[in-house]
Amino acid sequence: xxxxxxxxxxxxxxxxxxxxxxxxxxxxxxxxxxxxxxxxxxxxxxxxxxxxxxxxxxxxxxxxxxxxxxxxxxxxxxxxxxxxxxxxxxxxxxxxxxxxxxxxxxxxxxxxxxxxxxxxxxxxxxxxxxxxxxxxxxxxxxxxxxxxxxxxxxxxxxxxxxxxxxxxxxxxxxxxxxxxxxxxxxxxxxxxxxxxxxxxxxxxxxxxxxxxxxxxxxxxxxxxxxxxxxxxxxxxxxxxxxxxxxxxxxxxxxxxxxxxxxxxxxxxxxxxxxxxxxxxxxxxxxxxxxxxxxxxxxxxxxxxxxxxxxxxxxxxxxxxxxxx
Amino acid sequence: xxxxxxxxxxxxxxxxxxxxxxxxxxxxxxxxxxxxxxxxxxxxxxxxxxxxxxxxxxxxxxxxxxxxxxxxxxxxxxxxxxxxxxxxxxxxxxxxxxxxxxxxxxxxxxxxxxxxxxxxxxxxxxxxxxxxxxxxxxxxxxxxxxxxxxxxxxxxxxxxxxxxxxxxxxxxxxxxxxxxxxxxxxxxxxxxxxxxxxxxxxxxxxxxxxxxxxxxxxxxxxxxxxxxxxxxxxxxxxxxxxxxxxxxxxxxxxxxxxxxxxxxxxxxxxxxxxxxxxxxxxxxxxxxxxxxxxxxxxxxxxxxxxxxxxxxxxxxxxxxxxxxxxxxxxxxxxxxxxxxxxxxxxxxxxxxxxxxxxxxxxxxxxxxxxxxxxxxxxxxxxxxxxxxxxxxxxxxxxxxxxxxxxxxxxxxxxxxxxxxxxxxxxxxxxxxxxxxx
Numbered sequence: 052x053x054x055x056x057x058x059x060x061x062x063x064x065x066x067x068x069x070x071x072x073x074x075x076x077x078x079x080x081x082x083x084x085x086x087x088x089x090x091x092x093x094x095x096x097x098x099x100x101x102x103x104x105x106x107x108x109x110x111x112x113x114x115x116x117x118x119x120x121x122x123x124x125x126x127x128x129x130x131x132x133x134x135x136x137x138x139x140x141x142x143x144x145x146x147x148x149x150x151x152x153x154x155x156x157x158x159x160x161x162x163x164x165x166x167x168x169x170x171x172x173x174x175x176x177x178x179x180x181x182x183x184x185x186x187x188x189x190x191x192x193x194x195x196x197x198x199x200x201x202x203x204x205x206x207x208x209x210x211x212x213x214x215x216x217x218x219x220x221x222x223x224x225x226x227x228x229x230x231x232x233x234x235x236x237x238x239x240x241x242x243x244x245x246x247x248x249x250x251x252x253x254x255x256x257x258x259x260x261x262x263x264x265x266x267x268x269x270x271x272x273x274x275x276x277x278x279x280x281x282x283x284x285x286x287x288x289x290x291x292x293x294x295x296x297x298x299x300x301x302x303x304x305x306x307x308x309x310x311x312x313x314x315x316x317x318x319x320x321x322x323x324x325x326x327x328x329x330x331x332x333x334x335x336x337x338x339x340x341x342x343x344x345x346x347x348x349x350x351x352x353x354x355x356x357x358x359x360x361x362x363x364x365x366x367x368x369x370x371x372x373x374x375x
Numbered sequence: 376x377x378x379x380x381x382x383x384x385x386x387x388x389x390x391x392x393x394x395x396x397x398x399x400x401x402x403x404x405x406x407x408x409x410x411x412x413x414x415x416x417x418x419x420x421x422x423x424x425x426x427x428x429x430x431x432x433x434x435x436x437x438x439x440x441x442x443x444x445x446x447x448x449x450x451x452x453x454x455x456x457x458x459x460x461x462x463x464x465x466x467x468x469x470x471x472x473x474x475x476x477x478x479x480x481x482x483x484x485x486x487x488x489x490x491x492x493x494x495x496x497x498x499x500x501x502x503x504x505x506x507x508x509x510x511x512x513x514x515x516x517x518x519x520x521x522x523x524x525x526x527x528x529x530x531x532x533x534x535x536x537x538x539x540x541x542x543x544x545x546x547x548x549x550x551x552x553x554x555x556x557x558x559x560x561x562x563x564x565x566x567x568x569x570x571x572x573x574x575x576x577x578x579x580x581x582x583x584x585x586x587x588x589x590x591x592x593x594x595x596x597x598x599x600x601x602x603x604x605x606x607x608x609x610x611x612x613x614x615x616x617x618x619x620x621x622x623x624x625x626x627x628x629x630x631x632x633x634x635x636x637x638x639x640x641x642x643x644x645x646x647x648x649x650x651x652x653x654x655x656x657x658x659x660x661x662x663x664x665x666x667x668x669x670x671x672x673x674x675x676x677x678x679x680x681x682x683x684x685x686x687x688x689x690x691x692x693x694x695x696x697x698x699x700x701x702x703x704x705x706x707x708x709x710x711x712x713x714x715x716x717x718x719x720x721x722x723x724x725x726x727x728x729x730x731x732x733x734x735x736x737x738x739x740x741x742x743x744x745x746x747x748x749x750x751x752x753x754x755x756x757x758x759x760x761x762x763x764x765x766x767x768x769x770x771x772x773x774x775x776x777x778x779x780x781x782x783x784x785x786x787x788x789x790x791x792x793x794x795x796x797x798x799x800x801x802x803x804x805x806x807x808x809x810x811x812x
Contacts, residue, residue, distance in 0.1 A: 116811070118485060119463060120466070120485055120488065120489030121464075134811070201639070204628070205628040206627075207639070214807035226631035227627075227628030227630040228629075229793060232631075281731070312631065313631065315573065316572070316631055316789070317630070317789060317793035317795050319791045331784075332459060332460055332463070333778065334779045334783070334808075335779055336779055336811065339811070
């Protein structure tokens with residue numbers, strides 16, 4: 052949600068830019084104004100109707116005790132927020148989201164960069180390997196979750212595989228053990244999204260000019276030095292954008308968890324979004340659920356703004372930040 | 376094998392939730408087409424497998440044939456998705472469904488209070504009278520808003536072959552006998568009980584049954600109407616459950632097992648001989664037949680031959696009525712904006728013809744007394760006998776207490792299954808949830 056806000060803000064600024072160099076010109080160019088609105092209106096209308104208005108409505112609902120049926124007539128102030136933030140289960144959900152953010156950045160990032168570096172070298176069957184790595188990302192999240200649910204069930208295919216290679220001792224109740232299930236979930240998420248990270252990194256690597264490598268090679272730099280001092284710095288913008296997408300995705304994580312574990316067992320894999328679904332919809336407390344939605348929105352927004360302000364500033368220079 | 380239709384539905388649910396995450400927009404639309412012209416009735420029920428799914432499809436086309444100009448769009452959805460997400464969303468948006476599954480109790484009360492349900496007291500007066508006293512769960516303040524098409528009680532469905540193999544001569548009638556049976560099954564290397572705790576409610580039903588045995592009917596009635604859970608019998612129910620869980624009667628990984636989907640579910644384990652018992656409602660033979668057909672390669676949806684049924688055993692020295700039973704029914708209600716033909720369709724569903732066919736296919740227990748003789752399945756005959764001999768029938772507690780208290784109760788019970796929390800925590804969670812209403 053907040054990501055699309057950024058994009059719209061960015062393009063709006065860009066659209067307004069051509070007018071700026073000639074501020075003294077008084078006559079309004081109606082033709083160009085009409086054109087700007089003509090092109091922007093359809094997207095704006097859809098955006099306002101389906102993003103801005105619902106966010107506003109959720110904010111309104113969050114101050115009411117409302118079960119979704121009948122009129123909004125029981126205003127309770129910030130009680131819903133107090134209740135959410137003092138519920139250990141919701142605090143656990145926030146903790147789980149933050150843990151997934153951290154693990155994604157610390158584990159998925161380096162692994163993706165490493166694999167992208169390998170795949171960027173001349174390699175037999177490279178196209179095939181690249182395709183295979185990207186397949187999980189193309190699969191629908193629900194399909195992937197259902198498939199893993201079958202694979203990971205007790206005495207299921209994974210356990211059978213482990214036993215057949217003599218690793219029967221390491222089998223676990225992958226989805227039912229409250230101490231294991233979080234790591235199972237993280238593994239499935241990594242399987243699903245690593246391909247996307249690798250694809251981004253590969254695309255970033257294409258943008259590194261060959262001349263730099265040639266010059267470094269002439270200077271006698273080793274492969275490792277080339278990666279460390281040329282490739283990684285030049286891959287910086289790609290890595291920072293990937294980290295941003297990964298963070299926001301991790302904070303709003305829902306589909307995979309909902310289908311794979313439902314947030315369980317006993318809230319072991321609860322996330323802010325599954326908590327909202329469970330308490331808002333399943334328990335018919337839409338006012339409370341809206342308060343949770345607003346908290347989730349604010350957390351994502353703070354992450355997005357802070358990250359853009361301090362990390363992405365250089366990359367966005369000129370589009371969002373008026374070219375500092 | 377994965378069920379294609381189910382994937383689509385989960386996808387639709389996920390998409391709907393994604394939209395809902397931003398907030399909730401309600402657009403008033405549709406409904407209320409006048410009689411005479413072309414009319415479409417959208418009918419949502421919870422039967423995703425045969426034989427019941429086909430019966431409803433047949434009923435819809437027969438109704439269309441008898442009523443020119445009427446189109447019936449009939450669709451079966453997974454029970455919890457339908458109850459907790461699809462129907463509330465449709466009612467809130469004021470359209471999209473005309474005839475919908477109604478579970479009675481606290482839920483229909485809320486829907487009626489918000490003005491979403493059609494009063495059928497006059498339009499269907501004859502049918503209401505024919506169905507009899509079980510309609511009360513679908514009545515609010517003396518007016519009728521829905522009609523059950525089946526009503527039954529739950530108990531243990533068991534595998535008679537595995538019981539024989541373990542040397543158990545007769546189904547247990549007391550809790551002590553049940554413990555003995557569990558020990559014998561374990562000694563024979565058989566998983567005694569399958570429970571679909573991943574879906575929460577199947578696990579919660581153990582606590583409901585213990586509460587039914589530890590609390591007197593008066594306490595339960597008061598709890599239902601006032602949402603008061605002060606009586607120590609509710610804590611006692613948790614203590615009885617704790618003891619039961621500690622005897623480790625369930626399959627490995629039960630916390631992640633679903634109840635009804637596929638051969639790995641608890642119903643699937645019982646149907647394929649991987650577990651000896653499952654505590655479940657009267658619909659279980661139908662569910663097991665469907666799984667055997669869809670997931671185990673059986674030609675038709677016949678329930679397993681080895682099935683037997685016994686009521687939840689009594690417990691010595693408790694306040695509960697020993698013959699009390701826990702049950703519930705499935706019904707349908709017409710939305711406020713539904714065309715008049717919706718009530719006619721509902722009455723057709725309650726007709727002796729359809730009710731008898733419902734009994735014949737063994738999907739459950741028809742509510743129409745005139746159709747009771749149609750039950751040929753010996754297990755359902757046993758359930759009917761248990762229902763008729765019960766001095767007190769308590770509606771499923773989560774249905775009776777409504778989604779807010781019911782949800783908190785179920786989560787508290789599942790936590791106990793997962794080794795977290797205490798019997799007192801369950802009651803406290805219920806009281807806290809009731810305080811937020």
